[in-house]
Amino acid sequence: MKNLFEHTSAYWAKYASYEWRKAADGKEYLLPTDDAKASVYNTMPLADQLVLDAVNIGLLVMHKSPERKIKAAIYTFVCNYGLLGMMTALPTTANFVEYEKVYLPKNQFIRQETMDTLTYMKFFFPFKMPDFRKRGIESVWNVSGSDRDEAALALTFGDEPRSKAISFMRSYGEPYEWMKEVFLDWAFTFMSAFMYYHNQDVLDKHTRDMYRRGLACFEGNAPTYHLALREHPVIVWDFHSLMLTLKFLFSVKLMDTKNPMRLCEHCGKAFYAPRTDSRYCSAGCRNGMSKKP
Numbered sequence: 562m563k564n565l566f567e568h569t570s571a572y573w574a575k576y577a578s579y580e581w582r583k584a585a586d587g588k589e590y591l592l593p594t595d596d597a598k599a600s601v602y603n604t605m606p607l608a609d610q611l612v613l614d615a616v617n618i619g620l621l622v623m624h625k626s627p628e629r630k631i632k633a634a635i636y637t638f639v640c641n642y643g644l645l646g647m648m649t650a651l652p653t654t655a656n657f658v659e660y661e662k663v664y665l666p667k668n669q670f671i672r673q674e675t676m677d678t679l680t681y682m683k684f685f686f687p688f689k690m691p692d693f694r695k696r697g698i699e700s701v702w703n704v705s706g707s708d709r710d711e712a713a714l715a716l717t718f719g720d721e722p723r724s725k726a727i728s729f730m731r732s733y734g735e736p737y738e739w740m741k742e743v744f745l746d747w748a749f750t751f752m753s754a755f756m757y758y759h760n761q762d763v764l765d766k767h768t769r770d771m772y773r774r775g776l777a778c779f780e781g782n783a784p785t786y787h788l789a790l791r792e793h794p795v796i797v798w799d800f801h802s803l804m805l806t807l808k809f810l811f812s813v814k815l816m817d818t819k820n821p822m823r824l825c826e827h828c829g830k831a832f833y834a835p836r837t838d839s840r841y842c843s844a845g846c847r848n849g850m851s852k853k854p
């Protein structure tokens with residue numbers, strides 16, 4: 562079987578700086594700052610680190626670390642990789658702006674199965690809605706030329722579903738509580754898989770079933786793909802959001818038996834084991850030198 566990712570490139574955008582802002586509903590959102598420059602990058606060469614960083618944030622949440630520590634970790638993550646693109650990742654299709662209504666598979670954030678497209682978008686534009694109008698399935702999005710970064714991103718991603726470029730607008734933000742949940746989900750899945758194999762000999766049936774169920778909870782949208790004729794026919798994955806990219810890369814990493822993701826017995830962080838029996842993430846942790854978090 563040929564490597565399915567051979568020709569994959571998944572571009573995403575990030576701003577140079579972000580800030581937490583509290584909206585009228587009392588929720589805190591992370592948004593790009595007013596004058597931060599935007600840049601575009603390919604997530605694929607960073608896949609390993611991206612997955613590890615995401616799982617380690619989830620582990621902080623899981624271990625009930627202090628709020629300021631979790632917030633700082635999410636902030637650093639977003640400065641490195643950009644926001645998750647949840648607005649595009651949650652609905653059944655990334656093309657949701659072309660429909661009158663948004664359809665949502667079961668998720669822990671929004672109860673309703675369908676909702677008006679603009680009402681849905683408001684979840685991610687707590688301060689200022691984009692200049693986006695809809696009448697039935699017709700929609701018009703005016704990208705103002707005054708923000709050159711936004712305009713350049715709209716152009717760069719012009720061939721993809723519009724929700725992607727809309728999620729790169731400066732007024733687009735993601736709620737802290739929701740991001741925390743997303744990271745926690747990944748850490749939970751990782752722990753279920755890790756513990757299942759790690760303690761296989763000593764686990765009773767009940768615990769094994771619990772981990773199996775833990776892994777089965779990992780559901781939601783899967784990315785679609787299309788075919789393209791390059792030097793030969795290739796599969797092109799349609800991720801359209803960092804969240805789906807990550808989810809998929811994470812799943813692939815979980816299957817890795819050569820350098821599996823493991824939990825360091827000293828510091829409790831996830832790491833890629835150079836050998837299958839590695840127990841510590843670094844020499845410092847092996848000698849008990851590094852500080853426990």
Ligand SMILES: [Zn+2]
Pocket residue numbers: 825826827828829830841842843846
């Ligand atoms: Zn360690």
